[in-house]
Amino acid sequence: MDELDRERKLELVKKHINSYPDFPKEGILFRDIFSVFNDQTASEVLQELIADHVKSIEKSVDAVIGLESRGFLFGPQIANTLSVPFIPIRKKGKLPGELVRIEYSLEYGKDVIELQKDSLCGKSSVLIVDDLLATGGTMKAACDLIKSCGVDVAECFVIMELSGLGGKSKIPAPFHSLICYD
Numbered sequence: 001m002d003e004l005d006r007e008r009k010l011e012l013v014k015k016h017i018n019s020y021p022d023f024p025k026e027g028i029l030f031r032d033i034f035s036v037f038n039d040q041t042a043s044e045v046l047q048e049l050i051a052d053h054v055k056s057i058e059k060s061v062d063a064v065i066g067l068e069s070r071g072f073l074f075g076p077q078i079a080n081t082l083s084v085p086f087i088p089i090r091k092k093g094k095l096p097g098e099l100v101r102i103e104y105s106l107e108y109g110k111d112v113i114e115l116q117k118d119s120l121c122g123k124s125s126v127l128i129v130d131d132l133l134a135t136g137g138t139m140k141a142a143c144d145l146i147k148s149c150g151v152d153v154a155e156c157f158v159i160m161e162l163s164g165l166g167g168k169s170k171i172p173a174p175f176h177s178l179i180c181y182d
């Protein structure tokens with residue numbers, strides 16, 4: 001895909017991301033990735049852009065980690081593109097079996113994310129995917145959790161980045177976004 005083609009495709013996808021002021025609370029401009037899937041062309045173009053990017057990652061990737069819940073929309077597809085397994089990180093209390101977990105700070109209060117203990121066996125480097133980076137708290141916690149298991153994070157990849165919140169600077173790994181909102 002040449003650069004012009006890529007720019008046109010990104011514009012098309014961006015056009016289909018609906019934005020909702022004051023959702024879920026006052027002051028938040030909510031960027032709704034689901035609206036892209038409501039347009040078949042935009043949805044296919046997004047898949048192409050994602051595949052193009054992940055195939056260009058130079059570091060080796062042994063698994064794709066998706067963050068609940070909107071990371072699950074992209075993780076399995078990316079894992080298939082790279083011919084590696086998909087592994088979920090979920091919010092507390094959702095995964096069965098033996099788990100590793102990490103607590104992290106939200107805008108108000110704290111939360112916990114969890115990973116199945118055996119899921120990283122034999123993996124040395126992973127790609128983490130989510131739909132959006134805002135404050136970066138969720139992605140940073142995921143990186144810290146993976147690294148605490150002795151596994152490297154080859155890249156953190158999101159479709160949308162809210163750059164005004166400065167989340168990228170918190171991420172202790174290479175970071176890439178397809179669409180950046182100021």
Ligand SMILES: O=P(O)(O)OC[C@H]1O[C@H](OP(=O)(O)OP(=O)(O)O)[C@H](O)[C@@H]1O
Pocket residue numbers: 067068069070071130131132133134135136137138139167
């Ligand atoms: O960079 P941060 O400030 O941590 O925010 C980003 C996270 O917030 C959203 O998920 P949310 O917690 O709304 O959960 P959901 O995907 O289950 O709706 C988004 O999908 C990211 O996972």
Ligand SMILES: Nc1ncnc2[nH]cnc12
Pocket residue numbers: 028029030031032132134162
């Ligand atoms: N502005 C936003 N839009 C969509 N999801 C989000 N998660 C955190 N902030 C968000």
